[in-house]
Amino acid sequence: MNNSRAKNLWLLIIPALLFLAAAVCAQGYITKVEDSGFEKHTRPAVSFAHDAHNEAAGIESCNTCHHMYEDGKLQDQASIGMECSSCHLDGYSGRLELIRVYHLQCKSCHLDQKAGPVQCAQCHRKEE
Ligand code: HEC
Ligand code: HEC
Ligand code: HEC
Ligand code: HEC
Missing domain, CATH: 3.90.10.10 (Cytochrome C3)
Known part of the structure; x- marks a missing residue:
């Protein structure tokens, strides 16, 4: 995999992880x-x-x-x-x-x- 491909992948993964973390923290806080x-x-x-x-x-x-x-x-x-x-x-x-x-x-x-x-x-x- 070349470098720019790898970077693009992280650009997708990081927001997904942040979203997940936020969803977990938000439990019990409606x-x-x-x-x-x-x-x-x-x-x-x-x-x-x-x-x-x-x-x-x-x-x-x-x-x-x-x-x-x-x-x-x-x-x-x-x-x-x-x-x-x-x-x-x-x-x-x-x-x-x-x-x-x-x-x-x-x-x-x-x-x-x-x-x-x-x-x-x-x-x-x-x-x-
Ligand atoms: C003043 C009333 C009230 C009190 C006190 C209260 N709740 Fe709730 N809670 C609600 C209401 C209303 C909902 C939304 C209910 C629904 O959608 O049917 C809710 C939803 C929830 C949910 C599901 C939504 C979510 O954020 O995951 C959880 C879990 C929860 N309460 C836990 C607790 C716990 C643990 C306590 C005690 C420490 C507590 N509640 C005290 C009124 C209250
Ligand atoms: C056992 C008592 C009790 C119950 C049950 C209760 N409340 Fe309250 N609520 C209070 C008190 C006391 C205050 C004022 C708290 C303060 O001094 O800020 C308040 C304040 C509020 C406020 C204004 C403050 C804010 O968060 O904007 C809202 C909105 C509110 N209640 C919504 C609800 C809803 C919706 C329910 C039912 C799901 C509910 N309450 C059930 C005691 C209660
Ligand atoms: C102390 C807070 C509080 C007050 C004041 C209040 N409601 Fe509600 N009402 C609620 C809650 C909590 C629910 C449940 C909401 C939900 O699950 O979506 C609800 C549900 C409803 C619903 C059914 C859901 C919908 O959107 O159709 C209607 C209609 C409604 N209320 C009308 C009124 C009217 C009209 C008044 C004034 C006369 C009023 N409410 C005053 C807290 C309140
Ligand atoms: C596990 C079932 C159950 C759940 C969940 C539950 N209730 Fe109840 N509730 C009851 C029963 C059973 C009664 C009747 C108690 C009696 O008077 O014998 C009752 C009574 C009440 C009453 C008094 C009704 C009256 O006519 O005086 C209110 C108000 C009420 N519930 C509101 C709520 C709200 C708001 C929630 C969510 C935060 C809730 N209940 C969740 C079972 C439940």
Whole structure:
């Protein structure tokens, strides 16, 4: 292989490696909620800087949001790795139910704590 060929190859490989590294580091750091249970979105995606949000809000337990129930009782375990829609997209009114529980979980805490957004456009933010 001649030199310029080898160089060209690296020009392809390096960005690919950087991309991979970025993807690995980004795990657990979503900045938007985009549940795949919604077939289509009618509002801008919801801003949610996962780790920064939870730190600022002083939330200690993952199962405050990623909860698990057994016989109607909240468990210590968390449902990490499951989307909310994997449990909350049942039946007929699936889509409405999924919206309801998201809004309930996010907004009820903001209302209780008198901190965090409660208006549509504060969560469903239009990108510049
Ligand atoms: C505290 C944050 C918050 C507020 C305030 C809020 N939402 Fe949402 N909303 C969410 C989250 C989180 C989801 C789930 C988003 C996803 O998975 O894409 C959602 C989903 C939705 C969806 C279904 C997804 C879509 O794009 O079609 C609709 C419709 C919606 N919201 C409308 C509203 C309306 C109307 C208001 C104001 C009355 C509002 N929301 C206020 C957080 C919020
Ligand atoms: C304030 C609520 C809240 C808390 C607290 C919370 N999460 Fe999440 N997390 C979410 C939401 C909402 C999503 C997106 C869910 C979806 O798409 O169905 C999510 C997604 C995730 C994902 C998948 C997306 C990704 O980035 O890989 C992981 C993993 C995750 N959370 C881990 C955790 C862990 C670990 C903790 C505790 C240290 C935690 N979460 C605490 C709300 C929360
Ligand atoms: C492993 C399944 C499972 C997952 C994943 C899950 N939930 Fe739930 N959730 C439940 C069950 C079961 C209940 C009903 C508990 C009861 O009242 O008996 C519930 C109750 C709720 C309620 C209270 C509903 C009401 O009518 O009072 C809200 C709000 C909620 N979930 C939001 C969420 C959100 C948001 C997520 C994702 C971050 C999520 N859940 C993930 C199983 C799950
Ligand atoms: C258990 C309580 C709790 C829950 C659940 C919760 N939040 Fe919050 N949130 C807070 C608090 C407290 C603040 C204010 C934190 C601060 O002082 O900056 C906040 C601030 C925010 C902000 C403004 C700061 C920023 O990052 O831009 C957004 C947006 C937000 N929350 C979105 C959400 C969404 C979306 C959900 C549901 C997936 C959610 N929150 C669930 C407690 C909560």
